[in-house]
Amino acid sequence: MGALLIVRDLCAGLIIRLLAVGYGLYHDSTNEVKYTDIDYNVYTDAAAYVVKGQSPYLRETYRYTPILAWLLTPNITTSWDSYGKILFSLFDILACYLIYLIVLQEHGNDRVLARKCTYLWIFNPLPIVICSRGSSESIILCLVLAVLYLFLKKTYLLCGLVYGFAVHFKIYPATYCLPLYLCLGGGSSTRNLTSVKAFSLHVLKDVLTLTQPRLILVLSSVIGFTLPTAVCYWIYGYEFLDETYLYHVTRTDIRHNFSLYFYLLYLNTDVGGTLGLLLKILSFLPQAFLILLVTFLFTTQKDLIFVMFIQTYCFVIFNKASSVVAAGLGLAAVGFAGRYVLRRMPNMAQQMTEAMKTLPNLDEALSSGKYYKGGFDPKMNRREASLILGISPSANKARIKEAHKRLITINHPDRGGSPYIASKINEAKDYLENQGGGSSGLRR
Amino acid sequence: MIILKRRVGVNAASMILTLILQLMLVEGGGGGSPSFGTQNELRQKNCSLVRGLHANLIRFITKEGFHRELEDTVEITVTNSPIPLNRFTNKECKLAMLTKFVGDIYVDPYEVSQIGGLQDMIRIQNNWTDLESPAWLAKSNSTVFVQLTVKSTGNLLASDTIRIPIHFRYQKPQSHSRFDGHPDLELLVGNGGMMNPAGYIPVNVPLPRLLLHCEDWDYQQTANEHCHFVKTLCSSKSSVDSMCQWVALPYKSNSKVNTVFIPVGDSDSQLLITVATFLVITGGVIFLSFTLINAKTEMSKRQHRE
Numbered sequence: 001m002g003a004l005l006i007v008r009d010l011c012a013g014l015i016i017r018l019l020a021v022g023y024g025l026y027h028d029s030t031n032e033v034k035y036t037d038i039d040y041n042v043y044t045d046a047a048a049y050v051v052k053g054q055s056p057y058l059r060e061t062y063r064y065t066p067i068l069a070w071l072l073t074p075n076i077t078t079s080w081d082s083y084g085k086i087l088f089s090l091f092d093i094l095a096c097y098l099i100y101l102i103v104l105q106e107h108g109n110d111r112v113l114a115r116k117c118t119y120l121w122i123f124n125p126l127p128i129v130i131c132s133r134g135s136s137e138s139i140i141l142c143l144v145l146a147v148l149y150l151f152l153k154k155t156y157l158l159c160g161l162v163y164g165f166a167v168h169f170k171i172y173p174a175t176y177c178l179p180l181y182l183c184l185g186g187g188s189s190t191r192n193l194t195s196v197k198a199f200s201l202h203v204l205k206d207v208l209t210l211t212q213p214r215l216i217l218v219l220s221s222v223i224g225f226t227l228p229t230a231v232c233y234w235i236y237g238y239e240f241l242d243e244t245y246l247y248h249v250t251r252t253d254i255r256h257n258f259s260l261y262f263y264l265l266y267l268n269t270d271v272g273g274t275l276g277l278l279l280k281i282l283s284f285l286p287q288a289f290l291i292l293l294v295t296f297l298f299t300t301q302k303d304l305i306f307v308m309f310i311q312t313y314c315f316v317i318f319n320k321a322s323s324v325v326a327a328g329l330g331l332a333a334v335g336f337a338g339r340y341v342l343r344r345m346p347n348m349a350q351q352m353t354e355a356m357k358t359l360p361n362l363d364e365a366l367s368s369g370k371y372y373k374g375g376f377d378p379k380m381n382r383r384e385a386s387l388i389l390g391i392s393p394s395a396n397k398a399r400i401k402e403a404h405k406r407l408i409t410i411n412h413p414d415r416g417g418s419p420y421i422a423s424k425i426n427e428a429k430d431y432l433e434n435q436g437g438g439s440s441g442l443r444r
Numbered sequence: 445m446i447i448l449k450r451r452v453g454v455n456a457a458s459m460i461l462t463l464i465l466q467l468m469l470v471e472g473g474g475g476g477s478p479s480f481g482t483q484n485e486l487r488q489k490n491c492s493l494v495r496g497l498h499a500n501l502i503r504f505i506t507k508e509g510f511h512r513e514l515e516d517t518v519e520i521t522v523t524n525s526p527i528p529l530n531r532f533t534n535k536e537c538k539l540a541m542l543t544k545f546v547g548d549i550y551v552d553p554y555e556v557s558q559i560g561g562l563q564d565m566i567r568i569q570n571n572w573t574d575l576e577s578p579a580w581l582a583k584s585n586s587t588v589f590v591q592l593t594v595k596s597t598g599n600l601l602a603s604d605t606i607r608i609p610i611h612f613r614y615q616k617p618q619s620h621s622r623f624d625g626h627p628d629l630e631l632l633v634g635n636g637g638m639m640n641p642a643g644y645i646p647v648n649v650p651l652p653r654l655l656l657h658c659e660d661w662d663y664q665q666t667a668n669e670h671c672h673f674v675k676t677l678c679s680s681k682s683s684v685d686s687m688c689q690w691v692a693l694p695y696k697s698n699s700k701v702n703t704v705f706i707p708v709g710d711s712d713s714q715l716l717i718t719v720a721t722f723l724v725i726t727g728g729v730i731f732l733s734f735t736l737i738n739a740k741t742e743m744s745k746r747q748h749r750e
Contacts, residue, residue: 041554041558042554045554059554060554060572060573060574060575061575061576253576253577254578254614255576255578255614260721260724260725261721263709263717263721264717264718264721264722266614266617266709267617267709267710267711267713267714267717267718268714268718269578269616269617270616279718282722282725286725286726286728286729289729289733290729290732290733293733293736293737294736297736297737297740298736298740310736314732317728318725318728318729
């Protein structure tokens, strides 16, 4: 039943995205400023070259793997140019499903929680607009989430292959290689930061320890990257390497006016020599430093997802070609949010889970006869208590009593009921009575 | 971009414009000679092929900022021309515009190919447009060929209006105080002209060559004419292998000044911006680093307690 519910949610997400694609068609036909992403036209033009048997790199500013152009050839061959947007929407839905799987993996098969977490992506206007405008980000997102999921499933061979392919597809996930590698260390978890030297020594030792999962991950990543890259190089030659990878390292275009570096790079455009070199380093160093710092500080906690998130954020904020609207604002936001989150880190996951659980459950009305997977929660809480008694969490004392009486008569151990269940029913009643109403009931 | 108050009359406006242009030219900022052809070509006085064809280009540069549009209409009054009028309407004689945009401006071939109505008439002849480079680094020129469709009313041939999107490249940063102390500056700013003329740079939008070609012209015949010829594509769809000889048709234009003002970065604030950006980035990095390290320390402490 739970599996069916996620399918329903994913279908709803897909319908929303398809409607957005449809709106895009209407918008583009009536407005000067288009809904369609300019990059979508770039992919489509590149696909047109591919269909003609030419190199996709004939299209100026096409700086992606040729696989993307191959994927989009139906845009040309079927003359149905929304095909790519629908493809990207499908990948976005796949990403939602991967989020679902990852949460299930992380939180002991709590399907309700997992579904609620996917809502953050399924019904989030930002990803809906991004994929329906025809931006290919959903593909790379799927690849990265698949890497995370396979990593949590401990299938390192497949994980490495997908990771290698993700780096082939877009070079940016390359920054995740260190946390992925470090998280597989067998190192001890007791760590104190009182001595920086001890800490660095430990890290160095950890990096150099080659465990079997690490070896598998590294080798499969190399294969996953090399294989598609070699095929593309064989077909399109040096141009492919230059446009897809080297360009991102050597890029000098100065028109990314949402980047923190925009005006700096524009005004210093002809500064050469030592100062010019210094500026180049300046525009690269903060990213590199923060990415390494967060990696070495936190991978010892085995919190891969957290490390990858902070890495991505630092990368985007300090990017020369960032399209993030308010990079400066983002910088402050991530700083404060990060501090808040980190201070409360140990309780964070639990609090998050609680918060998600107290969200009203949309499905109860729609689905009858489903049961809750998994056991009781480690500690009695409002939601569980009300579920056990079958009443609303805000029910008054009389209703609590009534429900308790009804249930305990049926389940009483003296009449063949389970003592454990009976104790849970009692605990639920006590919990609700102590929590609600304000009057203090006596604990047994 | 020129900011003019509505109350200022046309004369005042044009006076200000002239002043600004003078200022800019004195300072030698930007611009460039129009790629209009030589004086000889303009006059074509000994060319019998173009006799009796009085052409007029009506051009408007619409929209604002870095992305604008050229609205071109060509009108030709035919009086005692050796070419009969019906040869234009039955497409034996063709008209075209050929424009070479220098480094400051480009036409995006991919954008143009998406515009219905325009895509069939236009052909961008350069293979590489260098879409991302700023003006001072752009290695490519946009050479744009537009085939015109004409209709005749009486002795007047009028083309359909062509709308071509053009894009200005970023210009090299200039000092925004470079006109300070200039005697005319007070007059410019005070009269409701630009807020700061030095914040803009004039870019010349080149006028096209107007081309004429008739099918029965052969190379032998045209070689004897004292005309200025341009060898280019035969039509917007023809292959690059077969070129045609076109005669450059002299014309008058309504647009006296084809200058567009483009905002430009202030090189005076180079040091300020560099230092400020550096400080913001360093501050951000330090803040983030401390936050991360503090969090790490706290977590380690908690782990110890547990």
